[in-house]
Amino acid sequence: MKTNQNVENRETPEQAALSVTNIGGIEETSVSFQQGITVLSGRNATNRTSLLQGIMAALGSDRASLKADAEEGSAVLEFDDETYRQTLRRQNGTIVTDGEPYLEDPEIADLFAFLLESNEARRAVARGDELRDLIMRPVDTDAIKAEIRQLEQRKQRLDEQLGELDDREDRLPDLEAKRTRLADEIEELREELETAEEALESTNVDVETRREERSELETKLDELRDTRSELERTRDRIDTERESIEALEDEREEVEANVDELSTGEEADIGRLEAEIDALQDQKDGLNEEISQLQRTIQFNERLLENPGEFLAGNGGSAGGDGALTDQLLAEGDSETVTCWTCGSSVATDQIETTIEQLRTAHQERLEERSTINDDLDERRATLTEINENRTEYRQATRRLESIDDEIERRRDRIDELTSERESLTEEIDDLEDEIDDLESDGSEDILEQHREVNQLEFELERKERERDEVEDEIASVEDRLGEREGLEARREEVTEELTDLRTRIDRIEEDAVEAFNEHMDNLLETLGYDNLDRIWIDRTTRDVREGRRKVSKSSFDLKIVRSTDEGAAYEDAIEHLSESEREVTGLVFALAGYLVHDVYETVPFMLLDSLEAIDAERIAALVEYFESYAPYLVVALLEEDAEALAEEHDVVTEI
Template sequence: MMDPELLGDSAKLEVRNVGGIDETTVEFAPGITILAGRNATNRTSLLHSIMAVTGSDDASLKADADEGRVELTVGDERYVRTFTRTNGTVTTGGEPFLDDPEFADLFAFLLESNEARRTVARSGDLRELIMRPVDTEAIRTEIQQLERERSQIDDELDELDELKPKLPKLEQERTRLESDIEEKREELATTEADIEALDADVDETREEKRELESRLDELREKRSSLEQIRSDIDLQQESLESLTAEQRELEAERDGLPDAPMGEHHELDDEISRLRERKEQFEREVSDLQAVIQFNEEQLDESGSVATHLDDDTGSVTDTLVDQTVVCWTCGSSVKQEQVTDTLDQLRAIRQEKLEAIRSVESELSQLKEKRETYREHQNRRESIDRKLSDIADEIEDRETQIERLRSQREELSAEIETLEAEIETLESDDFGDILDLHKEANQLEFELGRLESDLDDVVDQISSIEEQLTEESQLHTQREELTEELRNLRTRIDQIEATAVEQFNEHMATVLDILGYENLERIWIERVERTVREGRRHVERTQFELHIVRSTDTGATFEDTIDHLSESEREVTGLVFTLAGYLVHEVYEMVPFMLLDSLEAIDSARIADLIDYIADYAEFLVVALLPEDAQALDETYTRVTDI
């Protein structure tokens, strides 16, 4: 984005060995700068130099030079683009204004070869042109990521909803346990009081009593240990069941994963490599074609071309062109300038075909990479499942071993308890029967009390855990709302760009037509429609921009026409307004301060002046290349450059 502090500063451009320029320095004030002059005065080369230093590749090194340089100074900021020829190959370097010039190439650098202008003229795909710089794939990827995050939050909220009904039951269980504990404590206190009362009558048999109490304490400890072992067995059994269920789920998931033979992986890698090489070949061909096209444009410019104007009364192209020939700079023979122009058009068409081929290869590359990534994800998931299944198998084996050990301990303790109970029975006598019963009862009450307290601790922990999780519910709902809003914005972003582009074009087109006053041309507007198109074997819905042209007859009746029937002037104006819509929709004015205009000869001088005045409101620096007679129609206060 352009630094706001740079706005209002002048700009200085220094060029050496670019296009047809040996060396020049030009200063631009904010507003309109007119490059006035005849052909072969390096006006186009200067525009290409501006494009080069802002990041565009649509510029070339001077044919007889090995090094070239463009330097742009705006305020305190300096930007440089260098050209170096080595073994016949030109490489670029430096630090240009933009890292990615795509928006500027399409919507700010409006030379004759500008793709947006030419697309309108040949009834091309306007919607594709507007949306090309928008990374729709990145938007879709972001949408998928946000959907996954929202789904995860939904799962967490569902879990909280499942926890809510458990809370009242757990609180009831806590109340019950607290009540039971209180009752057990009262029973134990009563039993211990009874024991103390009987202890006063059996002082003389204290030794026997201690032996019995020792046996009873040992019995209580072993019963507690037995109960703990039983609880441990239950926990191990639950864990074993959970592991077995998880093992079945993972095995089912692994069986459901598609097989991806390694041979197919290698085939994909080979195909991706082949397509990359093909893309690189196309890019080299495009680069070579661009160099040839620009060289011929410059040579044609230097040879002198004939500008044609619209008749001020009719608005149509003049019927007669000045018969002019040029000397072919390849064979030295005289040829019609029109032949050279036709050849250039053919080269531009070939370059456009190559660019479309590059986009096609990029699309195929993207699909193959996605397919390869899917294969890799399946393979990684399979390997992850295998590792987890191995870990689960080891853990199952460990749980089973622990269960066997615990069962063995349970049997040993049961046998020891039986032995203790038998010993205690032999120690009992009629004199100590009551106190022994009381001690047994006290031991049992203490054991039951311990178990109730342990159960209460578990319930309290569960309640605390649920209450802590429920405190996150409000935050989760807020996060979900924010994600939903982001998704809504992303899903409508493409629609908003399309709708805004159509709105901007229609609004500006209506204003410009009113300003320029074309006769019998009532309206030019774009309609955004949905069309069913074929993609491979599928039919899908796609948005398209349909250009409508409405004319009127001398009687006032209106009818719809096609762009093929527009005059050259009308087509050029339509193309420029379309690029202006793209310029505003994508806010290109925040990316680069320059807008460049060239090849306006098809429009008459008065209309050129009106059109430039209109466009000037939207660019910091508007640089226009004009013939002297066209430049005269503009306000004399505008900066003029006549010597390059």
């Protein structure tokens, strides 16, 4: 967390120039700013807030208002040899914006950098709203959760591959032992074969008289040996096919169990959920429109209080440019009443303030209602996604079952073919043995038996050598796969680190926000010296809530306040019991915490402060100078008497 970042160490242009046309109560003006604090000093209705809106508009915010008698306005910011512009235009009863402002997305600036009276962070503290959701709004938690799911699947695949390597490695000692045993058996067979061949060679028979019989006999013996070899290979193929069928049947049991766990009767749920999502989205769209209209109405009435002359300008022309009348009406606006710009009647300022407060309450209710709808939408979309994933997995498992059944059937047919082939070879061997028996004659029994022994030994030796080659191939394959372990483990470690980072990212942001608020609140309370206000801090707690079909832990920010009596006894208090000055300071510090934890100063060069009248001048000066350490450009709108404490050391703008 960069709570101690001093902006003077960052590369930020030393000055900026702003031109504003037809925004708020400003018809046309240009102002230059230097890095550091700029004070907009003046009495009420001198367009200080309107100039702040002009800065907001040039930076990209859509919360600036168009002058009441204008169809189009603009704000242009010259900054770092670049020019940024946004125009405002009336269209079908609403204000639309266009151009190339400084920010593509102004949401985070509206929340934590543009701290006007209606700023949502300030108001949330004053009303005692849930603060965690506000501080986490710029964080795309859905994208983080989706990325976590993808990484979990990748880690699972790596774990399966590493588990397979472990199984292969466990088999390696058995394979090596088998290879050694086969090598010994092959050596013994070779020795036995050599002895048998020597015995056959030394046998003394009448070769000349037995040559023809012996030649035919040897041919039959060779044929018998080849047939027996073919029979052995056929038996091996039958065993292989049976082992494959057993493995396929085991896999089928696993797939069938998975299919049984998956739900397939959720078509009605899908239709219902899609209908509910559409209905909730329509409600949300309607609320968005209401919220926008309420915001515009609030801003309009705030400007009416601040600068009633802005709304009299359009009627002034029709009055023949009677300056005395306008001065009189403005004088009324500066006292306890404001003249209505439409009908000319006087309206008490407290009545307008009451109306503004009612509008703000309605605005907040709509925001809360929209937040509830957002939660409902998230829950239903998560449920729908889970159902669709279930259906996809069910279809894949069903197709795999069909594929396994086809494969099992094909291998059974192959076994039938091989069994027939084995029976045929067995019959052929029987026939050959009968023929060999017929060829045997007196004096030839020994040599025939020796031939049989040699043939059998040759056959057995060939089979053992083939088995040894298969074992060596399998050992080589295992050793090759084990060579992949290091790369797999490195990838798994990378994925695990990414998962840990993602899983803790939200927690870290929350912790940093709480730490930033508590640190700066402690510092400012000590600096500002409020009587009997010992401490204000945020306590981060967790609670279990439902998200789709699952229960998840969700954080909550609880604002804690401790006061002390005149006798020194401490007691816990509530936000609504704070003075207006204390509430405003708390709201500003909460906004500062969001500004720092989201590194807003890296993308938004301006921080704007307005409506600080509830705080006394000495504390305003201390507060503003504290904020200066964290914002490249800090622009503050103050009443003349409040600005005096800052005027000697910082730039002051009095004419707008």
